[in-house]
Amino acid sequence: LLQLAQPLNFIGFVYREIRQGLTDIEQMFELLEVEAEVTDRPDAVPLAIRQGAIAFRDVHFAYDPERPILKGISFEVPAGKTVAVVGPSGAGKSTLSRLLYRFYDIQSGAITVDGQDIRDVTQKSLRAAIGMVPQDTVLFNDTIAYNIRYGRPGATDEEVMAAAEIAQIGDFIRRLPDGPKTKVGERGLKLSGGEKQRVAIARTILKAPPILILDEATSALDTTTEREIQSALDLVSKNRTTLVIAHRLSTVINADEIIVLKDGLIAERGTHEGLLEQGGLYASMWNRQREATQAEEQLKKVREDD
Ligand code: ATP
Numbered sequence: 014l015l016q017l018a019q020p021l022n023f024i025g026f027v028y029r030e031i032r033q034g035l036t037d038i039e040q041m042f043e044l045l046e047v048e049a050e051v052t053d054r055p056d057a058v059p060l061a062i063r064q065g066a067i068a069f070r071d072v073h074f075a076y077d078p079e080r081p082i083l084k085g086i087s088f089e090v091p092a093g094k095t096v097a098v099v100g101p102s103g104a105g106k107s108t109l110s111r112l113l114y115r116f117y118d119i120q121s122g123a124i125t126v127d128g129q130d131i132r133d134v135t136q137k138s139l140r141a142a143i144g145m146v147p148q149d150t151v152l153f154n155d156t157i158a159y160n161i162r163y164g165r166p167g168a169t170d171e172e173v174m175a176a177a178e179i180a181q182i183g184d185f186i187r188r189l190p191d192g193p194k195t196k197v198g199e200r201g202l203k204l205s206g207g208e209k210q211r212v213a214i215a216r217t218i219l220k221a222p223p224i225l226i227l228d229e230a231t232s233a234l235d236t237t238t239e240r241e242i243q244s245a246l247d248l249v250s251k252n253r254t255t256l257v258i259a260h261r262l263s264t265v266i267n268a269d270e271i272i273v274l275k276d277g278l279i280a281e282r283g284t285h286e287g288l289l290e291q292g293g294l295y296a297s298m299w300n301r302q303r304e305a306t307q308a309e310e311q312l313k314k315v316r317e318d319d
Pocket of ligand 1 (some may be wrong): 032082101
């Protein structure tokens with residue numbers, strides 16, 4: 014039995030890792046022949062997508078019934094607008110994006126896209142409407158062009174490079190030894206976190222979905238990379254319904270609405286300026302982060318002067 018338990022454990026581990034990564038999930042399921050937790054209803058219909066307005070209505074969710082994560086969350090992302098979710102680590106920010114993609118079903122309440130409950134539509138049609146830029150993108154052991162084209166397999170070489178350009182990774186690709194034909198991934202050239210994220214952005218640009226989920230990298234990127242990624246993200250999210258899961262606060266300033274999540278509830282909501290004026294949790298998080306950035310910059314300056 015022990016012998017049997019080992020590989021099962023391993024599959025469980027891989028399965029959980031993949032769920033967390035939110036990438037290329039269907040293909041991975043096929044590879045692993047693992048059954049997804051969430052299945053289509055027998056009468057599920059394709060999502061009739063219009064502009065991709067999102068609504069969470071009194072959403073309750075727990076991974077483990079003993080430990081509720083979301084305790085009644087309601088908010089909307091109007092079509093074409095951007096809503097950013099912030100809050101302490103572990104508050105359930107990334108969970109919101111997993112629920113919208115329907116990796117899990119909620120315990121009560123509803124999540125709708127253009128007025129349709131996501132439990133009533135096929136998962137395939139739901140996921141086709143959503144572009145996901147995850148925290149950490151898994152790359153295939155193939156060329157960098159293949160990895161970008163994955164967003165829309167029919168795309169031409171020109172379209173792939175145009176998407177790379179918008180994602181601010183065009184110059185980087187041209188400088189590679191074999192240009193777009195350079196092999197990347199575990200068995201090829203290893204890309205940095207920021208480069209991988211830009212590959213994910215280029216993929217999403219090709220896919221051109223009406224809805225976008227950006228799960229910002231938790232790890233710190235250097236200022237230049239962060240700025241490049243930010244301007245790429247601004248371009249993709251323009252006029253597209255966007256949910257930003259923000260682990261750093263610098264990216265949320267321009268969001269139409271910021272939601273502050275704490276202890277499973279929405280603690281505060283508003284625009285950047287409005288929330289700073291309120292002087293509550295967001296304002297203190299903001300000040301703390303600003304102090305940390307300033308301290309970091311001073312340290313860097315001291316090092317440079319040495
Ligand atoms: P961070 O900013 O640190 O990424 P977050 O707000 O995005 O945090 P989530 O990833 O949504 O937090 O996790 C919320 C809570 O749910 C955490 O306490 C986490 O431990 C728990 N959790 C996340 N994924 C699972 C899972 N697959 N099974 C059980 N618990 C989980």
